[in-house]
Amino acid sequence: MNIDLRYAPHPDDAKGYDTAALRRHFLMEKLFQPNEIHLTYSTVDRVVVGGVLPTTDSVALTAPKEIGSPTFLARREMGVFNVGAPGRVVVDGTTYEMGKRDALYIGKESVDVRFESVDPTDPAKFYLMSTPAHARFETRLIRQDQAKTMAVGDGATSNKRVIYQYILPGVCETSQLVMGLTQLEPGSMWNTMPAHSHGRRCEVYFYFDLAENARIFHLMGEPTETRHIVVKSDELVISPSWSIHSGVGTSNYAFIWGMGGDNVDYTDMDWIPMETLR
Ligand SMILES: O=C(O)C(=O)C[C@H](O)C(=O)CO
Numbered sequence: 251m252n253i254d255l256r257y258a259p260h261p262d263d264a265k266g267y268d269t270a271a272l273r274r275h276f277l278m279e280k281l282f283q284p285n286e287i288h289l290t291y292s293t294v295d296r297v298v299v300g301g302v303l304p305t306t307d308s309v310a311l312t313a314p315k316e317i318g319s320p321t322f323l324a325r326r327e328m329g330v331f332n333v334g335a336p337g338r339v340v341v342d343g344t345t346y347e348m349g350k351r352d353a354l355y356i357g358k359e360s361v362d363v364r365f366e367s368v369d370p371t372d373p374a375k376f377y378l379m380s381t382p383a384h385a386r387f388e389t390r391l392i393r394q395d396q397a398k399t400m401a402v403g404d405g406a407t408s409n410k411r412v413i414y415q416y417i418l419p420g421v422c423e424t425s426q427l428v429m430g431l432t433q434l435e436p437g438s439m440w441n442t443m444p445a446h447s448h449g450r451r452c453e454v455y456f457y458f459d460l461a462e463n464a465r466i467f468h469l470m471g472e473p474t475e476t477r478h479i480v481v482k483s484d485e486l487v488i489s490p491s492w493s494i495h496s497g498v499g500t501s502n503y504a505f506i507w508g509m510g511g512d513n514v515d516y517t518d519m520d521w522i523p524m525e526t527l528r
């Protein structure tokens with residue numbers, strides 16, 4: 251396992267960051283390395299995010315020193331999305347077969363977690379996000395057709411999209427983790443505009459299913475101090491609670507959003523009036 255540590259930046263500092271510093275503090279690249287778990291541990295709400303690309307091996311989740319417990323999930327919960335070819339996750343001997351865009355919630359105190367591909371020449375790609383957990387909730391597989399869906403946006407504003415809510419109350423109970431996937435329709439490029447933040451929670455956007463040369467201009471920062479990070483497929487941006495999280499692509503795309511913090515209420519958002527944005 252490979253894990254890098256990121257500290258939570260203060261917004262007064264972040265407004266002085268140049269492009270390289272913004273990328274160093276908020277962007278994660280190269281999530282998928284063959285037969286390796288590649289993670290970032292952030293002190294922003296103590297989220298851990300990253301990826302696994304199992305090819306020939308069954309890749310086990312181990313607990314690096316940063317986790318501070320004998321097993322990774324001793325005091326944590328985890329959401330896993332497969333964004334690649336068919337694969338399986340084995341949790342304490344139970345096998346969960348996962349097609350593309352299926353999600354698995356893994357409850358606190360799960361001990362032995364392994365990631366595998368069905369075909370090593372066409373591997374699964376597992377995107378992971380973990381948050382601290384105060385209670386154990388049941389491990390469960392949520393297929394895309396079991397997620398709650400919300401069709402939002404408009405062709406006229408180039409933001410027609412479907413929000414799939416997989417890991418949140420009513421679908422899958424958790425301590426604090428909330429996760430889902432948003433798919434932009436062809437011809438729609440804007441996500442999450444009008445923008446919002448939520449002082450109670452951070453949010454991570456993992457973008458995927460973009461063509462090689464397509465890019466997202468991910469917007470972040472305080473509403474009156476917006477900045478952008480240019481992101482390609484299979485990269486993610488961590489937004490602290492003080493930051494907006496929005497983006498515009500050079501084509502349509504999909505992204506997985508995930509939150510950790512003080513509540514699990516998806517609707518708890520601080521909407522930013524357009525005249526406030528700078
Ligand atoms: O497309 C969107 O809009 C989103 O997906 C918004 C996220 O779900 C979000 O920011 C939840 O707080």
Ligand SMILES: [Zn+2]
Binds near residue numbers: 453519
């Ligand atoms: Zn949000």
